Structure formats: structure tokens, C-alpha cells
Amino acid sequence: MGRTRWGNLPVPPDPFHRSVSRTSAPRRRRAAPHWIWGLAYATPAVALVGIFVGYPFGSIVYHAFTRWDGIAPAQWVGLHNFRVLWNDPLFLRSLRNNALFAISVPVQMVLPLLVAYVIHRRVPGWRLFRATVFLPAVYATVVIGIICYTVFQLDGALNSALGGVGLGSLRHEWLANASTSIPLILLVVIWTNFGYNVLLYLAGMSAIDPSLEEAARIDGAGWLRVLRHVVVPDLRRVMEIVLVVNTITAFAFMFTYIFTITNGGPGYDTYVSEFYIYNQAFTNQNMGYAAAIGVMLVLIVLAIGLLQIRALTRKEA
Amino acid sequence: MTSASVAVEAGGRRLRRRFRGSWALTAGLGLFSISAILPLLFMAATAFRHESDWDRSKIGLPTTASFGAFERAWTGANIGIYFRNSAIVTLSTVALTVICSTLAGYSFGKIRWRLRGPVYLFVLAWLAIPPLLLMVPIYVEMVQLGLLDTYGSVILLYTALNLPFNVYLMSAFFRSLPDELIEAARLDGAGIHRVFLRVLLPLAKPALATLVIFNVLWAWNEFLFALLLLQTDHVKTLTVGVLQLQSRFVTDYPALMAGLLITSLPVIGAYLIFQRHLVRGIVAGAVK
Numbered sequence: 001m002g003r004t005r006w007g008n009l010p011v012p013p014d015p016f017h018r019s020v021s022r023t024s025a026p027r028r029r030r031a032a033p034h035w036i037w038g039l040a041y042a043t044p045a046v047a048l049v050g051i052f053v054g055y056p057f058g059s060i061v062y063h064a065f066t067r068w069d070g071i072a073p074a075q076w077v078g079l080h081n082f083r084v085l086w087n088d089p090l091f092l093r094s095l096r097n098n099a100l101f102a103i104s105v106p107v108q109m110v111l112p113l114l115v116a117y118v119i120h121r122r123v124p125g126w127r128l129f130r131a132t133v134f135l136p137a138v139y140a141t142v143v144i145g146i147i148c149y150t151v152f153q154l155d156g157a158l159n160s161a162l163g164g165v166g167l168g169s170l171r172h173e174w175l176a177n178a179s180t181s182i183p184l185i186l187l188v189v190i191w192t193n194f195g196y197n198v199l200l201y202l203a204g205m206s207a208i209d210p211s212l213e214e215a216a217r218i219d220g221a222g223w224l225r226v227l228r229h230v231v232v233p234d235l236r237r238v239m240e241i242v243l244v245v246n247t248i249t250a251f252a253f254m255f256t257y258i259f260t261i262t263n264g265g266p267g268y269d270t271y272v273s274e275f276y277i278y279n280q281a282f283t284n285q286n287m288g289y290a291a292a293i294g295v296m297l298v299l300i301v302l303a304i305g306l307l308q309i310r311a312l313t314r315k316e317a
Numbered sequence: 318m319t320s321a322s323v324a325v326e327a328g329g330r331r332l333r334r335r336f337r338g339s340w341a342l343t344a345g346l347g348l349f350s351i352s353a354i355l356p357l358l359f360m361a362a363t364a365f366r367h368e369s370d371w372d373r374s375k376i377g378l379p380t381t382a383s384f385g386a387f388e389r390a391w392t393g394a395n396i397g398i399y400f401r402n403s404a405i406v407t408l409s410t411v412a413l414t415v416i417c418s419t420l421a422g423y424s425f426g427k428i429r430w431r432l433r434g435p436v437y438l439f440v441l442a443w444l445a446i447p448p449l450l451l452m453v454p455i456y457v458e459m460v461q462l463g464l465l466d467t468y469g470s471v472i473l474l475y476t477a478l479n480l481p482f483n484v485y486l487m488s489a490f491f492r493s494l495p496d497e498l499i500e501a502a503r504l505d506g507a508g509i510h511r512v513f514l515r516v517l518l519p520l521a522k523p524a525l526a527t528l529v530i531f532n533v534l535w536a537w538n539e540f541l542f543a544l545l546l547l548q549t550d551h552v553k554t555l556t557v558g559v560l561q562l563q564s565r566f567v568t569d570y571p572a573l574m575a576g577l578l579i580t581s582l583p584v585i586g587a588y589l590i591f592q593r594h595l596v597r598g599i600v601a602g603a604v605k
Contacts, residue, residue: 037509038430045421045480046436052455052477053443059454070457115349118342125347131592132350138588139356140538142556143577146563147356150375150570157359160375191352199595244445252447256540260560274449281453282545294450302445 064295068288070281081292091293094271095300100182101272102250104190108197109242113235115194116201117227130202134195141192145260148188149175152261175262178269185257185270193249197242204238205231240312244305251301273297360581363574371570386571387579390562395550396576399558402547403537404583406468406554410475410536411529414483417476418528419521422487423513427499437488443481449541456545470546471554475536483528490524491517523594530591537584555580 064081066074085091115133119126136144151157152174159171175181208231216226232239255274262270273293281290363371364386365379390396424430425437455474456465464470494517502516540556547553559580562573 034428034509035430038424038428038433039436041420041424041428041513042433042436042440045417045484046440048417048473048477049440049443049480052458052474053446053448053451053481054439056451056454056458057443057446059458060451063454070453070460114342115346118346123343125343129346129350131589132353133346134588134592134595135353135585138534138584139581140540140556140584142538142540142559143360143581144356146559146573146577147359149563150573151359155375157375164374164376191349194349248447252449255449259540274452277450277452278541281456287453287457290453294453297450298446301447305445 060291060294063288063291066288069285070287081289094273094276097272098251105246108246112197113201116198120205133198136192137195141256148261181262181270200238204235208234240309243308247304248301360574360578364571366571386575389572390576394562399555403555406471407536409472411532413476414532418483418487421484422491425488426491440484441481448478466548526594533587
């Protein structure tokens with residue numbers, strides 16, 4: 001084979017560093033050293049992230065220790081906000097609801113894995129399945145929320161349909177108390193995000209060497225065993241992503257569902273932390289307190305994420 | 318038993334073993350697929366029903382061929398204006414995102430410069446911070462910058478919020494391209510910019526397709542920040558605007574569903590067109 005003599009050398013780390021023009025033009029003819037261009041190319045992204053994510057983050061951390069209405073200068077109050085927060089029944093209640101929605105996490109770890117594997121193994125119709133499984137994530141959350149409200153409210157489509165088929169006794173005010181509304185919202189959230197997780201697993205599976213699976217299959221392992229002993233060990237990184245992303249969803253992406261389906265009610269039955277931030281900040285003008293809730297949530301999410309990753313890696317190792 | 322029948326037997330067993338138990342999953346998957354289409358059917362069926370039919374029964378087949386509900390939504394409830402706003406916001410966000418993340422991806426993936434590592438880390442670190450928790454300072458910042466109630470506020474914000482992921486995706490993609498490509502172009506006399514424009518960018522089409530579809534979905538469907546930052550009708554986007562169809566005293570459900578359908582169809586279309594690129598793009602970026 002016509003290999004060049006460079007064929008087995010490791011690829012140099014930076015193609016621009018190799019002075020290709022060693023024999024031609026002298027160095028100082030170059031307009032600018034290329035590290036300036038490296039910085040220049042990165043600048044738009046870095047600036048946008050710095051201004052609209054980094055600065056607000058710094059601001060939220062600072063203002064968590066202040067009393068602030070968003071207009072007048074903030075007053076430093078130390079840990080006061082956090083002390084109040086810790087004894088705030090509404091905050092604890094909304095946090096408990098977030099934790100309830102985190103029940104979706106184990107479901108999202110396992111079911112999408114199985115589904116992805118079925119698609120990965122090319123069951124009949126896999127192309128169609130791959131297309132439709134992501135469809136719920138394509139609808140806007142607002143659209144799903146409004147449809148859910150329309151279907152599940154007292155004189156909504158579900159009760160109407162139940163009456164229509166003679167099951168009128170099952171008619172129920174689905175959104176009127178936590179025992180049915182929270183499971184319903186949970187189901188909707190799982191349904192919506194299912195496709196994302198399947199997609200992540202599919203991507204991970206397509207990166208696995210197919211001959212490994214083939215070998216296990218020829219040795220007589222059933223598909224479930226192949227999945228458990230060949231595929232899953234290679235998916236650790238994807239599983240970490242799925243775990244963390246879905247935990248963050250339960251704690252910090254519930255707003256739109258709640259806003260459109262139950263608006264936090266009835267009472268505070270389906271109140272979640274972001275809803276509380278929103279109301280404290282924009283209804284009560286307690287921007288400092290809202291910032292403190294935000295900081296607490298960031299800490300909680302990060303802590304849970306780290307714990308989960310550690311648990312997962314220890315179990316698999 | 319002949320050897321042929323043994324082979325058939327073995328083949329049959331292998332096939333059966335391959336699918337044993339998975340039929341239940343396949344059936345479940347089928348049900349899930351049907352449920353994924355149900356909202357679309359519900360919206361479409363209801364949008365073509367008379368209000369009186371809706372009052373009688375909430376579930377039923379279309380009873381009219383008229384586009385009356387769509388008309389009531391489009392002009393009566395300003396959905397037409399919101400549609401235009403959503404289009405402007407989404408297209409600008411995607412354009413800005415593509416520019417920023419390809420430039421940065423090239424820089425982080427293929428150029429070596431001082432402080433590259435720390436700066437890359439600075440961009441990526443925000444992946445762990447849920448943006449919704451930053452709504453308070455973002456709102457105040459937009460007020461201070463005088464951007465409240467403008468397209469600019471959400472365009473810049475949507476771009477910035479997703480840049481950590483997008484830059485990560487593009488950096489991983491550019492890094493995966495072989496350095497020999499660049500060296501060959503350098504030998505032909507191409508500089509740092511020409512390498513980017515003429516050699517690497519044309520190869521980035523699949524990655525860009527992934528970038529585009531993810532960000533179209535994100536920008537078109539975003540709700541909370543649109544609710545916070547866009548307050549008057551002439552800048553509101555669809556996700557916020559359709560709520561007005563609901564919040565009236567007596568909701569005109571056929572018109573509401575027509576509005577929701579108008580909100581959904583563009584993204585569903587975009588999804589169907591770019592569908593193939595979703596998995597492929599993730600493979601190139603997020604997982605490896």
C-alpha cells in the first residue's frame with residue numbers, strides 16, 4: 001500500500017503551527033499572528049454569552065443577598081433572603097412539587113433506552129417510529145399545554161368523550177386536585193421529552209461497534225442481554241447526559257406546562273419553583289428574593305446532578 | 318433430521334430470539350406514535366367544526382369545510398401579525414446562531430491560541446445553568462439596555478442562551494475534520510480565513526443542518542422569555558399571542574385550535590425536512 005512516510009505519525013495538534021512556508025516568505029510579512037484571529041473568531045459567541053448569560057448569572061448571585069425592586073438601588077441584606085427562604089412554606093411546597101416531577105427521571109432513563117434499542121435493531125417500521133417518536137418534542141410546549149387544558153378541564157373533551165361512550169360515571173374534574181393533575185402533567189412532560197432521550201440513546205448506539213453486538217448474538221444472547229451487557233456499558237456517557245438533562249427539566253423547565261395547564265392551581269397544588277420566582281419577581285417586585293430562589297435552585301440542580309453522576313459511574317465501574 | 322432442516326430450525330430460532338419480547342415494545346411504540354399524531358388530529362378536526370357543534374360535543378369529526386376559524390384567528394385575533402413576528406425572530410436567531418457558532422467552532426476546534434482552553438470552558442460552563450432561573454436579571458438588563466419590547470431582545474437572548482450547546486456542537490464537528498485538509502490548503506497558499514471559507518465551511522453542511530433544525534424548534538417554540546420581554550401586539554410571537562385566543566371571556570375553541578395549528582405547522586414542516594439530520598448531528602457532536 002502506498003503509505004506516505006508520515007502515515008503512522010500522530011497528527012500534529014495544530015495545523016497552523018507548522019510553518020509550511022519555512023523556505024519562502026519571511027515571517028514578519030504576516031499581517032497578524034494567528035492567535036489574534038483565533039480570539040477574533042471566538043469573540044461574537046463569547047461576547048453574547050458573556051453579556052446575556054454570564055452577566056445575568058453574576059447579577060443573580062449578587063442580588064440574592066439584597067433587597068431589590070428592580071428599579072431602586074439594591075440594599076445589601078446578607079443571608080436574610082436565604083433564612084426566610086428556608087422557612088417559606090410556599091417555597092418548600094413548590095420544591096416538593098418539583099421533586100414529584102423528578103419521578104420522570106428514572107422513567108426517562110429506562111423506557112427511551114428500550115425504545116431506542118428496538119429502533120436501533122431495525123424492527124419493521126423503524127423509520128416511521130424514529131420520525132414519530134420525536135414529534136411530541138416538535139410541538140410548542142404552549143400548544144401542548146393549551147390542548148391538555150382543553151381536553152382535561154371539567155367540560156373538556158375527555159369528560160365529553162367519557163359521557164359519549166357511557167362511562168359518564170368516570171367523569172372527573174381532572175385538573176381540580178393534585179392527585180390527578182400532578183400525574184397528568186407528569187405524563188405530559190414524559191411524553192414530550194421522550195423523543196429527545198430516544199434520540200440521545202440512538203446517537204450513542206450508532207457509535208458502538210456493531211460487531212460486538214453481532215458476536216454476542218451469535219453466542220446466543222437474547223436482545224435484552226445484549227442490551228444489558230454489551231450496549232449499556234458503552235452508553236455511560238449518554239446515560240449521564242439523559243440523567244442530568246431530565247433532572248434539570250423537572251426542576252427548571254416546568255414553567256410553561258404549569259402556566260398553560262393549571263396556572264399553579266388549584267390553590268398552590270401544582271406550584272413549582274420557577275412559578276414562584278416569576279410571581280415574586282413580577283407580581284410582588286421582590287427581585288432580590290426571586291434571585292435567592294434562583295440561586296437555591298441552581299445549587300440544588302447542580303448538587304443532584306453531581307450526586308447522580310457519581311452514583312451512576314460507581315455502579316457501572 | 319437432515320442438515321438443511323437443522324439450518325432452518327437454527328435460523329428460525331435466531332429470528333425468534335431476536336424479537337422475543339420486543340413485540341410488546343414495538344406495540345407500545347406504535348401506540349406512542351399514534352399519540353404523537355393525536356394533538357395534530359384534534360387541532361385539525363376542531364378547527365373545522367362549527368362552534369355550535371363544539372358546544373354540543375367536544376370530540377367529533379369536522380362538520381364544515383370553511384376556513385372560518387382560521388380567518389377569525391388570523392385577522393380577528395392578530396395571529397397573522399404574531400406569525401410574522403415569530404418568523405422574523407426565528408430566522409434572525411438562526412442566522413445569528415449559525416454565524417456565531419461556526420466562527421467560534423472553527424476557532425475552538427482548529428486554531429490554537431493563547432487562553433483558548435479557559436475561554437472555551439467559559440462558554441461551555443453555562444450548559445449546566447437552566448436559563449429560566451436567570452429571568453429576573455435578564456429582564457432588568459433588557460430594560461436597562463432599552464431592548465424591552467423589541468425583536469432584538471429575544472433574538473440576542475435566544476442566540477446567547479443556546480450558544481454553549483451550539484458552540485460545543487460545532488467545535489466538536491470542526492475538531493473531527495482531519496488536519497491534512499488544512500495542511501493541503503496551506504501548501505496551496507490559503508490563509509486562515511480562506512481555509513475556513515473555502516475548505517472547512519463547505520464540509521460543515523450536515524452539522525449546520527443539525528444546528529438549524531434545533532434552533533428553529535427552540536426559537537419558534539420558546540415561551541417564557543417571549544412572555545417577559547415582548548409586551549405589545551406588534552412584536553409578540555405566536556406562542557405568547559395564541560394565549561389571547563384563550564383568555565377571552567368565552568373561548569372560541571375552533572379559532573383557538575386553528576391558531577394552535579398555525580403555530581405548529583411550520584415547525585412540523587421544518588422537522589420533516591431536516592429530520593434525517595437530528596441523529597446524525599448528535600453523533601458528530603454531543604456524544605463522541
